[in-house]
Amino acid sequence: MTTDPRYIRNFSIIAHIDHGKSTLADRILELTHSVEARDMMEQVLDSMDIERERGITIKAQAVRVMYDSDDGQTYQLNLIDTPGHVDFTYEVSRSLEACEGVLLVVDATQGVEAQTVANALMAMNAHLAIIPLINKIDLPAADPERVRHEIEEGLAVPADEAVLASGKTGEGVREALEALVRHVPHPTGDPDAPLTALIFDSYFDAYRGVVALIRVIDGSVRKGMKVLMMATDVVTDVEEVGVRRPANEPVDELGVGEVGYLITGLKDPSLVKVGDTVTLAKHGATEQLPGYREVKPMVFTGLFPIDGDQYPELRDALDKLRLNDPALIYEPESSHALGFGFRVGFLGLLHMEVIKERLEREFDLDLLATAPSVEYHAYLTNGEMVALHSPQDMPDPSKLDRLEEPYLNTTVLVPPDYVGQVMELAVSRRATFTNMQYLSKSTVELHYEMPLSELIMDFFDQLKSRTKGYASLDYEPIGYRPSKLVKLDILLAGKIVDALSFIVHKDKAYDRGRVLTEKLKEIIPRHMFEVPIQAAIGTKVLARETVRAMRKDVIAKCYGGDISRKRKLLEKQKKGKKRMKNIGNVEVPQEAFMAILKVDE
Amino acid sequence: MSSQSAIEPVSLYVHVPFCPSKCAYCDFNSAVVDVSAAAPQVHGDLRRASAVPERDVGDAYVDAAIRYITEASETGVLADVPTVYIGGGTPTLLGSRLVRLVRAISDLPGVGPETEFTVETNPETTGSELIGQLVEAGVNRFSMGIQSFDDRVLTTLGRCHDSPAAERAAGVLRGSRVPFSVDLICGVPGQGGESWVESVGRATGTRAGHLSIYPLSLERGTALAGAVEAGLIPMPDPDVAAEMMESAAELLELAGFERYEIASYALDGQQSRHNTVYWTGGAYLGVGSGAASMLPVGVLRQLSPAAGQAARADDEWRARLVWTTTVTGFLTGALEDAPMQLETLSPADALREDAMLGMRMSVGISDELAEDAGVVAVMESLADRGLVMHAAGRWRPTEHGWLFGNQIFSAILGAE
Secondary structure, X not given: OOOOHHHEEEEEEEEOOOOXXXXXXXXXXXXXXXXXXXXXXXXXXXXXXXXXXXXXXXXXEXXXXXXXXXXXXXXXXXXXXXXXXXXXXXXXXXXXXOOOEEEEEXXXXXXXXXXXXXXHHHHHHOOOEEEEEEEOOOXXXXXXXXXHHHHHHHHOOOOOOOEEOOOOOOOOHHHXXXXXXXXXXXXXXXXXXXXXXXXXXXXXXXXXXXXXXXXXXXXXXXXXXXXXXOOOOEEEEOOEEEEEOOOEEEEOEEOOOOEEEEEOOOOOHHHOOOOOEEEEOOOOOOOOOOOOOOOOOOEEEEEEEOOHHHHHHHHHHHHHHHHHOOXXXXXXXXXXXXXXXXXXXXXXXXXXXXXXHHHHHHOOOOEEEOOOEOOEEEEEOOOOEEEEOOHHXXXXXXXXXXXXXXXXXXXXXXXXXXXXXXXXXXXXXXXXXXXXXXXXXXXXXXEEEEEHHHHOOOHHXXXXXXXXXXXXXXXEEEEEEEEOEEEEEEXXXXXXXXHHOEEEEHHHHHHHHHHHHHHHHHHOOOOOOOEEEEEEEOOEEEEEEEEOOOXXXXXXXXOHHHHHHHHHHHHHHHHHHHOOEEEOOEEEOOHHHHHHHHOOO | OOOOOOOOOEEEEEEEOEEOOOOOOOOOOOEEOOOOOEOOOOOOOHHHHHHOOOOEHHHHHHHHHHHHHHHHHHOOOOOOOXXXXXXXXXXXXXXXXXXXXXXXXXXOOOOOOOOEEEEEEOHHHOOHHHHHHHHHHOOOEEEEEEEOOOHHHHHHHOOOOOHHHHHHHHXXXXXXXXXXXXXXXXXXXOOOHHHHXXXXXXXXXXXXXXXXXXXXXXXXXXXHHHHHHOOOOOOOOHHHHHHHHHHHHHHHHHOOOXXXXXXXXXXXXXXXXXXXXXXXXXXEEEEOOOOEEEEEHHHHHHHOHHHHHHHOOOOOOEEEEEEOOOHXXXXXXXXXXXXXEEEEEOHHHHHHHHHHHHOOEOOOEEHHHHHHOOOHHHHHHHHHOOOEEEEOOEEEEOHHHHHOHHHHHHHHHOOO
C-alpha cells in the first residue's frame, strides 16, 4: 500500500560543516517520535564513529518519518541526509535529485559560507524549493537579521519567512516541518509507467549484500520483480524493499515519490552505482535518469603498512571498506623504500584522511601514507596518453611530449579585510584570478582557477590560518591543462627514496626542494652517522642539508629509584622507533612522508 | 621467625625527600620543606601521637623511618646488610635528627663495620660538627653534589651554593678522613670547555676518591626546561655534553681514576659498593616516601606476607616496590598498609634487566649471564657496530658504547 504522492514530501538538509545539520535532523526524528529520545544516540544519522567525532556526514542516509501537520493530515516525510563536504559533491547532487525541496541551514552566528553557497546553487539548479532555516538562535552571538540579509543578498533566496530555529533546544523545528509541508511540492510521477528509480546511495550489509537507497520516480517496485541497473547493465531479482525509520522496515511496495531501500542480493558494490537508474528488466524504461556519472578519484596516495607483514591485512581492510565506499579505488604498489602497499585514490583530502583513520582504527593497522598526488596526464611522443597516479610512473623524459594536470574552479568566501591575504596565497599557488563579487558588506566571493595539486598542498589550512579561520572554500574540477612539470627526487644518504619523490611545477621545484630538505632535516632524527639529504631533478642537485651525526645517546644517571622509569623511557623510545621506517640504514619518521604538505611558504 | 635458611644480603636505602631549595634542573622526588615545622597530626593512632606530642617534621620523618626499619629488621630480612645509603633530597638538612637515624641503623644486627654506609650531602649543609657526629655514628662514606665550580654555571642550575662554599664543604669532608664522592654536571648551557676542565680539576683537587659525571638532562616541568622554552636559556647541546664527557674521561684517567661505570670514576678501591648493588641485580630495601626496593619475592614474603601475596609470583621472581605514599602518609602509615606500587619481574625479565644494568659498568656481563638472559646474538650485533667488545669471557661496553649506552640498553631490552 503506497502513500498518495500528495502526502509525501522529500527533502534534504543542506548546510556548511558545523552549522548544526545533524543535530537538527535528530530533533526532527524526536518530534516525529521516530526515535525515542532516551534511546537515542547523539545524531543517529551520522552512524560512523568518525562522522560523529568530526561532525561530518560521509554517507547519505534516508529516513522516513510520519508527521501530523497542523492541517490535520499525516504526511510521509523522507529526510535525505547528504554528505556535507566538497569531496562528495556528486553524491550530494544525486541526493538532491531525489528531493523536491531543501532546508537550507545557516548558522546564526557564522552566516553564509562557501559551502552554503555551493549547496544552495546546486539546489537551485535541481529546481528545488529552498526553505531557509537560521539555526543556533539560542547562542548569544546569534545575529539572525544579518544572516537573513546575507541569505537574500548572497544567495538570492527570499528569507523574510526564514525559520528561526535551534537544533539544540528544539525551538522552531515544528515550524520548519510546517514550512516543508506547505512550500515543498509533492512528488509527481506516473504510477502506471514502467518503474524508474534513482539510486542515491548504497551500503553493504554482511548478510544481505548491497543495499541501495532509492527514490521512485515512476511506477513502483515490489519484492520478486526482475529489475535492471541501467548503467551497469545488470539484471537481478528484488529480494526486499522497505523504508528506513531509521531501522530497516520491509514494505510490500514502494510507489511514486517514495524513498526507501532495495535489496537485490548483489554482493558486488561496484554493480550498484550512485546515480544509476533502476527499471524493469522487461519492458522497462529506455532512458536513464539524467545526471549519472562515473565517480573518479581526485587525490592519490601510497598507503604502506609500517610492518610489512600487515600487507595482507591492509588488502583485506581495503576490500572491506570498499564494500561501503565504491569511490575508494586501489591497486598494489611497491616501493624500494617502503615495500609493498597500495596506491589508493580518493575523492578528496577529507576522504583520504577518513579512510586512513578508519584503516588504522577499525583494522588496527599502522600505516604510512605518502604525500598525496593528483592524476597527471603524460602525453608521449607517440601520441599515447598515460595517466600518472604516482610520481614513480613518470615516463622517460625522452619519450615525453607534454604533461597536463587537473585544474579547478575555486570559490573562496572571505570578509573584505582578508582579500589581500587570499590573493597573496592564491598567487603563490599558481592560481589565476577570474572574478570577485561582494555578496554583502561582510562577504566577498573570489573565484580562481588553480591546479588541484596546489590545492592539496596544505592550501585549505593556509587559507584558514591567513584569514583567522574566516575563509571558506569550495571547488569543482574544470579539466586538464598543460603544465611544465618535473619530478623532484629526494635522496637520503645518497640514495633516492622513491616514496618521497613528487611532481612539481618547474618554477617551484627549487623552492620546494629547499624547503623540503630543511624540513626533513628537522624531522629525521640524528643517527650515529651523518645523513645527507638532497633534492634533485634527475642528476641535478637543487638543495642539500645534512643531519649531523649524533655524539651521544645515553641515560647517564641510573640508580635504584630510576631503573623502572628509565626502562619505561627506553621502551617508549623503542616504540617510537617502531613507528619509523628503516630506509637503508636511515630511520625515517612517518611525518617525513607528509612533510611536503607542510611547506609553509 | 623465618624459616629461610640462607641469609640473603639486602642493602638498605633511606630516602629523605627534603631540600633547602629546589634546583632548576631537578625532577627528583624531593621538596623544599621546613623540617623544623610542627609535624602533621597523626590520625587514627592517638596512642602513638600522644606519646610524642611535640615533634617537628624532621623528627617525625626520622621516627617513621626508624620504625619501618626496625619492623623490617624484626622480620629477619636485614640480617646481612652489605651497604646502606641515605639519599635524597638532602639528608643532611635533617641535622642532628639524621645522627639519630644513623645510630638506629648502625644498631641493627645486620649492620657492622664492613657495611658501606653512605650519606648524601650538599655544600650548604656540610658542617664539621654534623659530619663528625655522623662518622662517629657509623657513616663511612659521603657523596656531595657540587655540580660545578663555576658560579655562573651554578646560577644557571639554580644551585644555592657558590664555589667557595663547595671548597669549604669539601674541606670538611676531607677533614673527616672518610672517603667521599663529588657529583659534577656537564653540558650546561653557557658552560664553556674551559669552565668544565676547571671544574673537573678542582673536583679532583678536593681529594674526593670518587666522582660522578652527568650530562645535564632537561626534564619536563622543571624551572630550567621552562627557561629554555621561554628562550631565556639556550637548549643544552648534546654534542657539547658528549665532548665534555669525553674530556672528563681523559682528564680523570690521567689523575688515576678508573671509569667503572658510565658516569662513575673511582680511585683504587673507592667504587661505590651500594651503587654497584643496583647495577648487578642485588637486593635492596628502600624506605621513605618515593623510595624503591628490589627484592626476591621470597624475601618480600618474609618482609610482608600481604605484599608477598599481592606479588602473586614464585619465590624466584623479583619484586620492585615503590613507596607511592606522600611524606604525610609515610609519617602516619604502617608498614603493612603503606601504598606501594608493585612490579614483578619474571626470572627472564630480571636477567635481561641485570644484563642491561651490567652493561653500564666496565666489567660488563659474563658469558653466562649473556647466555641466560638470551642476549648473545644482541651482543654480537652490538659488537659489529663497535658498541661492545668481548674479552676474557665477558661482554663489555666500548668507550664509544658508553656514549651510546641507550642503543645497548634498548637492544638488550628488546631481545626476544
